[in-house]
Amino acid sequence: MNSDKFSKIADSLRQYRRAELLDFQTDTKEEPINALYVDPLPSDAILKTVLLNNTTFIVGRKGTGKSTIFAKAQSELRKSKDSISIYVDVKSLHELLTTSEAPVKTIDDAEISETVYRAHLLRKGFLGSIIADLIKELSTSYQKSSLFDRWLGQKRQYKDAVESLEALAATVKSTKLTQAEIPILRIISAKTKESKKLLQSTKATAKIEAKLSSKPEAKGSAGSELFDESVSDNEVYKEYADAVLRSFPFQEIINQTREFLREAQLSRLFVFFDDFSELSWVDQKLFVDVILSPLNNASNETIKLKIAGYPGRIYYGKIDPGKVDTIGLDFYQLYKASDVQTSELAAIHYLERLLTTRFIKFQEKISSYFDPSQPLADYFRLIFEVTLNVPRLIGYVFLHCYLDKVSKGQQITASAIRLAAQKHYETVIAKYFDRMNRFAIEPFEQKLDRYNQQQLLKFLINAAKSVKKGITTGQVGGKYFDGLSNPPVSHFAINPSLEALLSSLESNFLVTKYHEMRDKSGKDVSIYTFFYGLCEAERIAWGYPRGRRDDRSYFVQRCFDYNAEIQHFLAQNKTIKCGACGACHDMKKKDMIEFYKWQCPECREGTCSVVSLRDDFQTEVEKLQKDTALPAVELDILEALNDEAVAMRAGDIAALVDVTPQLVGHRTAKLKDMGLVNKKKDTEGVVRSTITDKAKERYFGATSLTDSNEADT
Template identity: 25%
Template structure:
């Protein structure tokens, strides 16, 4: 009845991780060069998001995992190639740092001059430039059949070869750059003199770019070497930009877009370094011809000294796109977007009609069907792909249409398989520091508290003297509110898809001394609600003020949990409750008691009261967070009956490159947690021991619960 390959292709394109190219979007096994244009669905009318990304400025494209950042990047690059007015390159920030870790030396002279931190910085920069060169060469080579069509083939090939050679010269000639004219004659220092360094670029009155220094001068064979010279050679951005401009001019283009992906996958210190040493210099020096486009997660961006009014910040999360005050309007627009995604993929990847896939008779209307799909995915294309994949396995491949029950069961499975064990997976890792673990434990307790309140209110609120509840035997409690001051503490739960932010409203009175009267409306994950027996939504006959009822504000109980788990303490021993955090932050995290009584500016810090013990079954196991992600992904594929699980396949499931996955699987195999078949590429499976450990530690949902 159904073409399995077509349907699999459809859902897999919704689930893609990392860079998206035409090779990952095959239609019946054939490459369609325009497929990304055909399947792209902008969240706003007239491709408004795409057009904004294509503006010639620095842009931060911000959204949670799976919201479609990589798809927008792929669509933007396709448009750039199609119009041939500019060039583009794609760089994965996480790959840059992973590759740089495998390099420990630049040259004998440089290694002796720089300390470890400086050497690491230069290695990262060089790796970035190497990836830049590699991506640009790929883009040029891909244009072989369309570029310089007015030239003969021989002339065209010679031109492209010359362009690629110039790219390589950026690196091979860098060390021989004559920098004597840029270094003041008095900059050579005695060995005892220290200067401050940081590779922060600055521009002098003559327009010459040079770095600030944060290094100790080192003596080498009785020669005094000024580290300025080394950094000017390696950070000679003037020369780099001139070469890039030359390449752009040679290609008869006006500029070059640099798309930077997986930026927020870097650790905080690495993000700061990436911004300081890569984003800032290009932003300040080359903004007329180099247009940076950085894909990032909310609240995981280090802006450095970038001027906020001179770059675009584009959020593609549902809450920011479809409005913050009218939940009804948001749901209508989000449902339309969800329907467009499904219809578009079906028409491009299958010959199936929408009514042949969905059993609309099991819903009140076809609109209700797509509203359920929206509830289950919350405008996150990757989540929609997971839901549809579950439906294919449970119903479609057995000759059944997708009905309401199928969607609910698919959402439950997605929650149990991908979300419910998130904190167990994180806390089982050995490479997470104690502060982060304490925060994770707090988040785990917080979601447990919110679920418990919702479960209790389902019965407790029924029949009370309230026009919105009195005629109900069970109250839908999937939506709740907290004072806006608690948004920051709930942000990790939202980022990890336990809850979703839907709107803001003015409360009927702040509680427990909270200064802000604005409240934020959230909903629980649709699959979570059905798993935990929480009724979703609101009664059809009730208006949207249902969500504004005072009983659905959980601020007091959230505040109580925070007070029990956190406190604030100053260096002189004064202790404050977490409810005083806003006051202390307004004082620059200085102790108000010390200021008042002693006139002293004494620093305060948050003190966590929660401890965590790893599951006893993992006492002898030293899995890292990345390794747990790999093991979990293999487990998921195995319970779905997938064979030949390769690093490339796993790359589609987790935020790691196939190169990184392969390296880690080698170590896991050496420790007898993974089996590798001796093929090229390797195929991976779990050993009995690792499967038992994953189950007993609660890291994965047991297979019998996912059927």
């Protein structure tokens, strides 16, 4: 073993998103991206798809390898004689907007406020910087490709062509105001002036919102924040975006770029836009509508776009999603199969290729680092379960294994890997809810603020613990779980319509979608799993028992159906919601919003009110009611048990609901699997049924959705 080499291997995985990995060139003895790249699919299928002449969106959570795929694609394109590529780090350029102020400029128009004008210049400067950087990188990439001889005999020399592009870039970056922009800036100014009192306390409000905000907004100036809020209105935004687009000489940009490529005897320009999803809502929309859409739709097949983004944070604008390639990098998308075991095997095969290649390129043998008391294949499976193949998570797990084992000259054991996952959860992932002032990935149409997400996570964890207790005591599941002393309860099933509720938790790896299948009733369900480290911290067994004849149906046992649990959570929790834009705000902001007469901090036009989250998800709740509703006879059985409040034989229940004892026995067995009925033999060996607290609360309690709906009517 070589502890220094292992540390570098771990570090290279943690830095998997970096475009070049140049820190490891000495160790790999060749260009790192070519040495270390392992495609998630056999035969380099992902790479080959990215290299096709189509617009491509690569979608994956942080650390799934989007930037590495881009780097490898660019490396391959450098070998091409008829194509050239450029890379634009959108996030880095965005820092120009968020960390600097626009130059002090005045405008001879009393109807346009200085605050709005400066904020507009910042935003336009950001967009102009992207275009200017694109033009600059085109020239730089061409020079690096040593293709100057192609200009021999051309009427226009390379220097003249580059100077024309550079002059165009300078014009674009100047942020000169055009007549097309003045009318919409007047409208935006009028909107901000309506909140004069708010403008006077901008700095104080900005500080409060920075502390309390649950949304990943840009850390711009107060003027920028007010500007964003003013253009959040769809009509205002559309007019503003059109004006900004007209202010850029896009047709000239495209024409000159195409002419440059033609004279250089190149047929394609590939543009890689990275970290596109890290922009705020308004910035991302403008980026797509002002830059991506024109490049994609008006370039006459000359310019091909490759864009990296996060799940739930992709805005297509005028780009037709049906005409682009979209590649999902998360486990359940890449390796989707008819059964979960096939998906797992495909994922583990990739993990084995990834790690084996990594160790070989660092001149190390992977088996020497793991305790030989278990087969190496077992370690590959465990690492997959712990990380679900996210390279950056693998790197963090290896880092903890290095600190706990390898640095001390000890081999890695299975328990060390599980402990590493727990440490990463406790030191990084669990702190998600405390990082209020740091960037947090959340979907645009955010349904739950961070506080409610935290409550939802706790609710789900408690539900899992309750299921575990029910299984171990025999109250849930029946004979299916016989022989399991520590039943795994890490996975749960929900209706696909509820997936948006878990987007924020999934983005932060607290839960992950695992599989899609049908439940016992033939309905489509989405299977989710808690992060392995979370399960270790909460003493929850992860996975499912293998080797059983019916292990393929483990996840769809009725006790793992959390539709009703989430429905109950939605009915119980409240938030502050704007009636105009639909934005949800943390209840902690109640005093501040009330102080401003319930004006929405998001759109500045709508009026907020305290509502139940059930109202915000009324459509989903209505769908769930169908899933959680019971046949009349089963409701009758529960009602009888609730009313009698004693343990009852099947015959006694049958007499009350007017059915046969056999039917009662069959239905109570089903209700037992759902956690709604307990069945136990009395001293005489007769099976008696009682209603569970879960059933009481759901169907007969004061806080049940049924009673709430009745109260509403």
